Amino acid sequence: MTGRTGPADSEATRKPRRSTQQKSAISAELSTLGGFVSAQELHRLLNASGSGIGVATVYRQLNRLADDGEIDTVTSPDGERLFRSCHTAEHHHHIVCRQCGTAVEISPPVEQWLDDVGRSNGFTAISHTFEVFGICADCSTSAETS
Amino acid sequence: MTGRTGPADSEATRKPRRSTQQKSAISAELSTLGGFVSAQELHRLLNASGSGIGVATVYRQLNRLADDGEIDTVTSPDGERLFRSCHTAEHHHHIVCRQCGTAVEISPPVEQWLDDVGRSNGFTAISHTFEVFGICADCSTSAETS
DNA sequence: TCCACTAGTGATAACGACTATCAATAAATA
DNA sequence: TATTTATTGATAGTCGTTATCACTAGTGGA
Ligand SMILES: [Mn+2]
Ligand SMILES: [Mn+2]
Ligand SMILES: [Zn+2]
Ligand SMILES: [Zn+2]
Numbered sequence: 595m596t597g598r599t600g601p602a603d604s605e606a607t608r609k610p611r612r613s614t615q616q617k618s619a620i621s622a623e624l625s626t627l628g629g630f631v632s633a634q635e636l637h638r639l640l641n642a643s644g645s646g647i648g649v650a651t652v653y654r655q656l657n658r659l660a661d662d663g664e665i666d667t668v669t670s671p672d673g674e675r676l677f678r679s680c681h682t683a684e685h686h687h688h689i690v691c692r693q694c695g696t697a698v699e700i701s702p703p704v705e706q707w708l709d710d711v712g713r714s715n716g717f718t719a720i721s722h723t724f725e726v727f728g729i730c731a732d733c734s735t736s737a738e739t740s
Numbered sequence: 741m742t743g744r745t746g747p748a749d750s751e752a753t754r755k756p757r758r759s760t761q762q763k764s765a766i767s768a769e770l771s772t773l774g775g776f777v778s779a780q781e782l783h784r785l786l787n788a789s790g791s792g793i794g795v796a797t798v799y800r801q802l803n804r805l806a807d808d809g810e811i812d813t814v815t816s817p818d819g820e821r822l823f824r825s826c827h828t829a830e831h832h833h834h835i836v837c838r839q840c841g842t843a844v845e846i847s848p849p850v851e852q853w854l855d856d857v858g859r860s861n862g863f864t865a866i867s868h869t870f871e872v873f874g875i876c877a878d879c880s881t882s883a884e885t886s
Numbered sequence: 887t888c889c890a891c892t893a894g895t896g897a898t899a900a901c902g903a904c905t906a907t908c909a910a911t912a913a914a915t916a
Numbered sequence: 917t918a919t920t921t922a923t924t925g926a927t928a929g930t931c932g933t934t935a936t937c938a939c940t941a942g943t944g945g946a
Contacts, residue, residue, distance in 0.1 A: 610892090610893065611893090612892090612893050612894065612941090612942050612943075613942075614893090614894060614895080614941080614942070615941095616894080616895070617894090632932090633932080633933080634931090634932075634933095646896090647895090647896085648895065648896035648897070649896085649897095649933095650895075650896060650897080650898090650933095650934080650935090651894080651895055651896065653932090653933065653934075654894080654895085654934095655894095657933095657934095669815070669819070671867065671869070673815070673819050673903090673904095673931095673932080674931095674932070675932085675933090689857070689858055689861060689863050689866070691863070692865075698861045698863075700857055702850055702853070702854075704848055704850055704870075707848070708848075708872060711835070711846055712835055712872070712874050715835060715844045716876060716877030716880075717835050717837070717844075717874035717875065717876055717877070718874060718875050718880055719838075719874050719875045719880075720835070720872060720873070720874040721817065721872070721873050721874070722870070722871065722872045722873070723817070723869065723870075723871045724850075724868070724869070724870050724871075725868065725869045725870075726854060726858065726866060726867070726868045727866070727867050727868070728858050728863035728864055728865050728866040728867070729863065729864050729865045730862060730863055731862030731863070734862075734864055734865075756921090756922065757922090758912090758913055758914070758921090758922050758923065759913075759914095760912080760913070760922090760923060760924080761912095762923080762924070762925095763923090778903090779903085779904080780902090780903075780904095792925090793924090793925085794924065794925035794926070795904095795925085795926095796904095796905080796906090796924075796925060796926080796927090797923080797924055797925065799903090799904065799905075800905095800923085800924085801923095819902095819903080819932090819933095820902090820903070821903085821904090
């Protein structure tokens with residue numbers, strides 16, 4: 595066997611991760627934005643700032659960050675995936691503004707309840723998506739004064 | 741008043757609806773299936789039964805049936821829309837089997853709770869998607885005996 | 887510091903679900 | 917039956933996302 599570096603890692607969990615400029619740019623942009631954005635829009639924003647980052651890389655890093663639990667994802671009503679920088683470790687949900695992407699975190703008490711309902715119906719391996727959208731205070735006031 | 745049943749329709753809500761063989765075939769197939777199916781799979785099933793129905797028509801009728809509230813829709817974890825014949829008038833949710841599409845209806849107490857949480861955070865026009873997937877009893881037992 | 891190795895990048899093609907188009911067809915109504 | 921027009925269906929197009937693959941650039945060792 596050739597000198598494989600790293601600790602006695604189980605090869606199933608192995609995931610080499612190299613820190614690149616692109617990944618930093620993406621994380622940084624997500625942090626400054628604060629709210630949820632689509633991959634496409636993030637790509638637009640980054641390129642507007644003169645970084646010739648490719649769209650494939652944006653998708654790749656976004657997916658990877660999501661896998662690593664460093665960012666949260668949400669699927670918009672029309673099927674587009676949205677991302678936002680978030681370091682809350684536990685499982686939680688959001689209310690997301692349809693207009694500007696601003697979000698607040700919520701923790702509904704449905705998690706345990708769900709498991710019970712599923713089990714009592716013979717269902718196992720239960721997963722759920724609970725996504726809430728609305729119009730935030732800022733967006734609704736600025737809409738009135740239009 | 742022309743023999744139109746139901747409320748005095750405002751022309752904005754007017755929607756002429758003609759009963760075709762295709763629509764009947766789709767509804768029938770949905771009824772016999774019982775569970776959730778994608779438009780693509782439904783199209784496949786219908787064509788396997790020798791009805792040269794077009795895929796565009798399947799999508800059209802499915803969307804229309806959903807608009808009219810005659811069927812329920814759910815979005816699978818990978819973004820595909822699923823449909824099933826269901827005549828429960830009120831808003832409700834399902835636990836759907838990832839494998840065979842079998843579903844049971846659930847009515848979580850999150851509806852009102854959600855509105856309150858949203859309002860207390862300044863959010864209005866709140867909409868939500870609450871979708872639950874799992875493996876039904878039948879599918880999990882048949883998987884064990886593989 | 888330089889090198890070898892390979893993860894990561896990016897232009898682009900491909901994919902898949904879904905919708906728009908439009909000439910042809912078949913319900914509805916008189 | 918004749919007229920009208922909603923509906924159909926083959927097909928091209930849209931759009932978000934992923935696969936390819938030659939090239940670039942982190943990384944760890946010499
Ligand atoms: Mn979060
Ligand atoms: Mn239902
Ligand atoms: Zn907003
Ligand atoms: Zn099942």
